[in-house]
Amino acid sequence: MSRKSIFYCENELVILLKANDRAAFEYLYDNYAAGLYGIIRRIVRDDNKADDVMQDSFIKIWKNIASYDADKGTLFTWLLNVARHTAIDRSRTDAKFENNTNWDLVAEKDLMPSSAIHYDASALDLKEIVNKLRPEKRQLIQMLYFEGYTHEEASEYLCLPLGTVKSRVRKALSELRQVFDIPIASAQVA
Structure with a gap:
């Protein structure tokens, strides 16, 4: 057999x-x-x-x-x-x-579900922007978008309810959208 x-x-x-x-x-x-x-x-x-x-x-x-x-x-x-x-x-x-991770290869669409965002991605340091999030939101964004976890996996790994994970990710993405929606010209003036 x-x-x-x-x-x-x-x-x-x-x-x-x-x-x-x-x-x-x-x-x-x-x-x-x-x-x-x-x-x-x-x-x-x-x-x-x-x-x-x-x-x-x-x-x-x-x-x-x-x-x-x-x-x-x-x-x-x-x-x-x-x-x-x-x-x-x-x-x-x-x-x-x-050292082998090339963050320049992270596509805009992988970070943001919205395709209506217009900015010069090469002028932004994605890790720096994500690091400005509150720790609980930053950890989830890193897990989901940089490490390949699913919402369910992150929920299980962090011992959080799935709804809490989804809510925090939604809020983190909203905060990131606000950062990305700032026009480059006005950001340079400030």
Whole structure:
């Protein structure tokens, strides 16, 4: 019987993983790796680094599967958190990652849903402008627009209600719109 023809329900899979069953771990990789890699790649944004993070994530999963608690969430949610945190840790600690990030490549449409804004993007330092937001808003904008989190992921990671996350993001974007709507000529006079 090939690996692909085996099917485990989540409870069976968890029991086998906690017993360090190699076939169960291969099944886990075959069935979950693509979804985890997609999240890792959105955060790390470099194929080679994403491959390393993927490997590190599965090592952490293998070593820490005993800490998985089904009462706290699904296996996939737990796997996703391990992969996401590994990717975030890698992006924060890797000095080369920050040095290789070209903020000039961040498109206006990625930061603002409105296409009616007219300004010279090269004259603005996006990180500096975002850093002027209140800490709770700044953190969400950085997570959602620079690190690739979804609203739901940010809500879970920060232990905030989804509505609070969406409300703070809406308010932060409104504040950013006010900054971007200032004509360049009048900004230079002030």
